[in-house]
Amino acid sequence: MDSESLHxxxxxxxxxxxxxxxxxxxxxxxxLVILKRNYKFSRVLFWGxxxxxxxxYFIAQGVEDDEMKNKKSLYSLNCMDWHLLPPATExxxxxxxxxxxxxxxxxxxxxxxHTETRIKGEGDDATEEEVTVKVNxxxxxxxxxxxxxxxxxxxxxxxxxxxxxxxxxxxxxFGGLDPIEAAKLRxxxxxxxxxxxxxxxxxxxSHLNPAIDFLDPLSEDNPKGGKTPSPLSRRARGxxxxxxxxxxx
Amino acid sequence: xxxxxxxxxxxRLQAAARFKAFxxxxxxxxxxxxxxxxxxxxxxVMDERPENAVDxxxxxxxxxxxxxxxxxxxxxxxxxxxxxxxxxxxxxKALFTRAAGDEGDHEEDLVESPxxxxxxxxxxxxxAGVGLGREEMHRVxxxxxxxxxxxxxLRCRFWGKIFGTHSNYLVAEGEFREGEGEEEEGTEQTxxxxxxxxxxxxxxxxxxLVEAADxxxxxxxxxxxxxxxxxxxxxxxxxxYFVCQEPGMPWVRLPMVTPAQIxxxxxxxxxxxxxxxxxxxxxxxxxxxxxxxxxxQIARISAGTHVSPLGFYQFGEDEGEDDGLxxxxxxxxxxxxxxxxxxxESLNLWVHHVQHILTQGRCVWVNVTKKSADDxxxxxxxxxxxxxxxxxxxxxxxxxxxPLSEDSKINDTLPWSTMISSNLIPQFSIAxxxxxxxxxxxxxxxxxxxxxxxxxxGMKYIGEAYTPTILPPPQNEYPSGPEITxxxxxxxxxxxxxKAALEEQTAALEETEDLEEDEEEDx
Numbered sequence: 001m002d003s004e005s006l007h008x009x010x011x012x013x014x015x016x017x018x019x020x021x022x023x024x025x026x027x028x029x030x031x032l033v034i035l036k037r038n039y040k041f042s043r044v045l046f047w048g049x050x051x052x053x054x055x056x057y058f059i060a061q062g063v064e065d066d067e068m069k070n071k072k073s074l075y076s077l078n079c080m081d082w083h084l085l086p087p088a089t090e091x092x093x094x095x096x097x098x099x100x101x102x103x104x105x106x107x108x109x110x111x112x113x114h115t116e117t118r119i120k121g122e123g124d125d126a127t128e129e130e131v132t133v134k135v136n137x138x139x140x141x142x143x144x145x146x147x148x149x150x151x152x153x154x155x156x157x158x159x160x161x162x163x164x165x166x167x168x169x170x171x172x173x174f175g176g177l178d179p180i181e182a183a184k185l186r187x188x189x190x191x192x193x194x195x196x197x198x199x200x201x202x203x204x205x206s207h208l209n210p211a212i213d214f215l216d217p218l219s220e221d222n223p224k225g226g227k228t229p230s231p232l233s234r235r236a237r238g239x240x241x242x243x244x245x246x247x248x249x
Numbered sequence: 250x251x252x253x254x255x256x257x258x259x260x261r262l263q264a265a266a267r268f269k270a271f272x273x274x275x276x277x278x279x280x281x282x283x284x285x286x287x288x289x290x291x292x293x294v295m296d297e298r299p300e301n302a303v304d305x306x307x308x309x310x311x312x313x314x315x316x317x318x319x320x321x322x323x324x325x326x327x328x329x330x331x332x333x334x335x336x337x338x339x340x341x342k343a344l345f346t347r348a349a350g351d352e353g354d355h356e357e358d359l360v361e362s363p364x365x366x367x368x369x370x371x372x373x374x375x376x377a378g379v380g381l382g383r384e385e386m387h388r389v390x391x392x393x394x395x396x397x398x399x400x401x402x403l404r405c406r407f408w409g410k411i412f413g414t415h416s417n418y419l420v421a422e423g424e425f426r427e428g429e430g431e432e433e434e435g436t437e438q439t440x441x442x443x444x445x446x447x448x449x450x451x452x453x454x455x456x457x458l459v460e461a462a463d464x465x466x467x468x469x470x471x472x473x474x475x476x477x478x479x480x481x482x483x484x485x486x487x488x489x490y491f492v493c494q495e496p497g498m499p500w501v502r503l504p505m506v507t508p509a510q511i512x513x514x515x516x517x518x519x520x521x522x523x524x525x526x527x528x529x530x531x532x533x534x535x536x537x538x539x540x541x542x543x544x545x546q547i548a549r550i551s552a553g554t555h556v557s558p559l560g561f562y563q564f565g566e567d568e569g570e571d572d573g574l575x576x577x578x579x580x581x582x583x584x585x586x587x588x589x590x591x592x593x594e595s596l597n598l599w600v601h602h603v604q605h606i607l608t609q610g611r612c613v614w615v616n617v618t619k620k621s622a623d624d625x626x627x628x629x630x631x632x633x634x635x636x637x638x639x640x641x642x643x644x645x646x647x648x649x650x651x652p653l654s655e656d657s658k659i660n661d662t663l664p665w666s667t668m669i670s671s672n673l674i675p676q677f678s679i680a681x682x683x684x685x686x687x688x689x690x691x692x693x694x695x696x697x698x699x700x701x702x703x704x705x706x707g708m709k710y711i712g713e714a715y716t717p718t719i720l721p722p723p724q725n726e727y728p729s730g731p732e733i734t735x736x737x738x739x740x741x742x743x744x745x746x747x748k749a750a751l752e753e754q755t756a757a758l759e760e761t762e763d764l765e766e767d768e769e770e771d772x
Contacts, residue, residue: 014382015417017410017689017704021376023671049378053666053685056378078672102712103662103685179332 003032003044003060018049024058027079032060035082039072040064043170047073050144052106059085059145067160067168068191073145075108075138083108086139088146096143099135104144110137153191154218156182160191162214171212189215196220281317289313341497344391363405363423364397370407370700376670377681379691379704381410385496389419392496396421399500400491408490408551409689409703411543413523418492420547420703421500425489476508476609484604484612485511485548492543494523501525503544508610509536514545518715521707532718546707548606553709554690555603555701556653556682558592560584562602564650578602578649586696592680593669596653599682599692605646612646659686660712686710 001009007025020028028046036044041062050057058076074082086092099114112135117128161171181187194216272284290310299305371386380386389407397405402423411418485508491500517531521539529535529542562578592598604612647655656664664686670693671678679695689705727733739747 011382011384014380015385016412017379017381019375019378019380019382021378021670023376023673024378051683053662055668102660179334 001046003029003036003046006032006046020049024079028058031076031080031082035060035062035074041072043067047145050104050141052104055106057104057106057108057141059141061145065167065169067170068193069168073142075141077106077108083138085142085145088139088142092135092139093143093146095133096135096140099133100137100140104140105137108136108138108141111135112137112140150190150192154188155191155215157187157189157217158212160215161211163211168214184219186217186219188218189213190218190221191215279314281314286310286313337495337497341388341495344388344395344497362397363402364394365406367393367407369698370702373679373693373695373698373700374691374702376679377691377693378670379681379702381704388496392419392493392500393421396423396491396500401426407702408547409705411521411546411703411707412705413521416494416523418494418521418523418543419496421491422488422551423491424487476611477615485552485606485610488551490544490547492525503540503547506541506544506548507536510541510545511548511606511610512608514542514549516718518708518711518717532720543707549709550687550690550703550707552601552603552606552612554684554687554692554703555601556599556692557602557699557701558584558587558694559598559600559652560587561699562600562650584697586698587694589669589678589680589695590675592694593667596656596665596667599653599665599694600650601647601653602650604649607646653682656686659710662712 001013006028010020010025032044032046035041039062042065043063045061045063047059047061050059055077058079060074060076060082062072062074064070072087073085075085076082096112098116099112101112113132114135115130115132118131156174156177158177159171159174160168162168177187192215194214196216197214269284272287273282275282290306290313293309293313294302294306299309367386367390371380371383371390374380375383381389393405393407396402400423403426404424406422408420408422411420486505490503492503493500513531513533513535516533517529517535519529519531519542521543525538525540525543527539529537529539535542560581561584563581564578587598606612607614609615653665658664662685664684666683666685668681668683669675669678670681679693682692682694684690687703687705687709690701690703692701693699
């Protein structure tokens with residue numbers, strides 16, 4: 001949620017049972033502005049909250065000119081001091097999937113371990129090796145944020161445009177979706193590198209507007225019927241909203 | 250000369266008149282004529298007297314032409330369509346009107362209303378970072394007031410919100426006075442019996458003849474007797490629950506829960522859809538529809554996560570000496586709040602105030618194997634008396650008001666997380682408890698006040714990925730033994746070989762017998 005509209009948009013996302021206390025809201029407003037200046041972001045978004053056993057993590061994301069590239073994620077334990085999260089690479093995601101089980105502990109330096117005995121070599125030369133995979137909780141946090149973004153980051157159609165040079169920017173003339181349009185799943189798009197788009201036939205692509213439809217719509221997700229937009233709790237504006245209670249494990 | 254001047258004049262006049270007529274001819278495209286346009290233009294120049302009139306005359310002419318266009322009213326108009334938001338708003342409008350007859354009751358309302366102070370609850374939970382947003386909580390408050398006005402409850406509480414895939418449930422917990430609040434139960438069961446009676450009647454005619462000749466063996470399987478459900482106002486059914494989908498919609502009362510429903514609910518894992526009459530298709534089959542599943546989950550969540558500070562509730566003094574059977578408590582009037590820091594540190598200072606549900610599905614154990622006199626023949630009785638010596642052991646659960654430190658961990662995760670709401674201003678902050686076993690259950694305590702709420706999906710944390718229960722393997726039709734196992738018939742060569750071997754043996758036997766006879770004769 002954009003830091004500038006955070007204080008009034010927070011109530012709209014509160015239907016899921018989690019809000020921020022007034023102290024946290026006040027702290028966020030102060031610290032996000034400072035963060036924007038320090039990292040020279042063009043927009044700072046409050047991504048959400050991940051619950052841990054001892055402490056909760058608050059996550060913010062910053063974008064520079066292009067909305068989709070170079071998104072940096074930061075975490076904080078007290079809404080004031082922010083630390084950069086490492087970018088999630090494929091190997092990190094694979095390691096985390098092996099090693100990290102159970103809840104987030106709330107301690108960013110906590111290490112998860114997973115030992116496997118693998119047999120290397122062939123035949124008589126086979127030797128057993130113990131392979132230990134160690135994962136930091138900060139890496140686990142980074143992968144969790146990246147996975148959630150990949151699956152659940154949703155924007156209304158028309159909120160972002162892609163310029164011919166490939167830059168993705170907010171569409172300043174987006175006035176919100178019509179109430180009838182807002183009830184249809186195909187007007188909501190995944191905000192991530194498109195997966196299905198290139199597989200479409202030219203006939204299907206003729207209906208699409210290349211400036212607006214450069215992302216995957218939700219209606220093509222499997223399993224079908226997994227998402228239903230409820231018209232009362234969803235306000236179609238150009239904002240991404242995540243208030244998440246992440247129970248990974 | 251004069252004539253020609255006059256003639257010239259009249260010619261000029263005629264020419265002028267013709268030209269004027271020409272100018273007044275309406276254009277086919279725009280229905281304007283040049284004469285009127287020039288008149289208007291020059292009138293405008295006369296009125297406005299612009300500077301450098303000759304330079305701006307074209308612009309003025311263009312503007313004038315444009316201003317002549319009038320917008321016509323469309324004969325088609327937008328009919329106002331009622332969106333879903335509008336429908337909901339109309340329903341919720343009723344929440345904000347005072348019902349007639351409320352005028353004179355101010356004093357009563359202020360003193361002893363069963364209505365809980367939801368605004369206070371919302372404030373404290375907001376400090377903890379939990380809640381539904383101020384407007385929605387206020388609407389919930391008004392909806393609870395509607396509930397309290399329509400049903401005479403002794404006490405009422407906002408229990409929480411359960412999410413569903415299509416719509417959500419708001420749940421309110423109410424306690425009726427003794428003896429009130431009985432609902433009509435007979436209707437559900439009689440429907441089932443009627444259906445069962447109809448079906449076998451159709452098949453009877455065909456199969457009757459066949460059966461009379463060769464009756465199929467009767468099954469000796471007796472299903473285990475169902476565990477009787479607990480009475481209203483006791484144990485699991487101590488409170489009555491009401492649900493509605495949005496504040497403003499009518500509250501629906503949930504039926505009482507049976508132990509069978511609780512035991513099956515423990516084994517299945519399902520999202521709610523948001524429609525109370527949706528069927529629950531699962532294995533093991535759930536006895537009931539979504540209404541019953543909702544009630545069973547509410548019972549489990551209440552039993553697992555409703556906690557209060559130590560000392561807030563105490564046992565009544567006339568309860569008797571039995572430790573295991575206490576099931577009621579009362580508020581302790583001498584309770585002074587516990588320090589918030591201590592409450593946030595240790596789990597010893599919090600206790601459960603709802604009875605634990607045993608494996609059987611009830612709070613008070615019942616021995617099910619005691620047979621009634623009707624079902625049993627005399628012969629069977631003797632056999633069963635022998636079996637009864639290994640009676641099932643009575644199930645015991647932790648007694649009421651046990652502290653949370655006794656709760657079991659799951660996969661090395663503590664069952665509860667404690668925190669304090671603010672590190673910066675600890676003297677006015679509150680202690681918050683968050684359940685790790687039932688994600689979405691929260692409790693807070695501050696001084697002499699405390700509260701519980703559940704906002705979540707209604708599912709327990711099992712610590713690992715859920716795999717559905719596998720169906721049992723199909724039963725063996727017969728025990729396999731040597732009498733019925735098939736074996737290959739011996740082939741001809743084998744039979745002949747066996748015959749040859751036998752003949753050799755008999756020949757050998759005869760020889761030895763002959764020898765023995767000879768020996769005997771010799772003796």
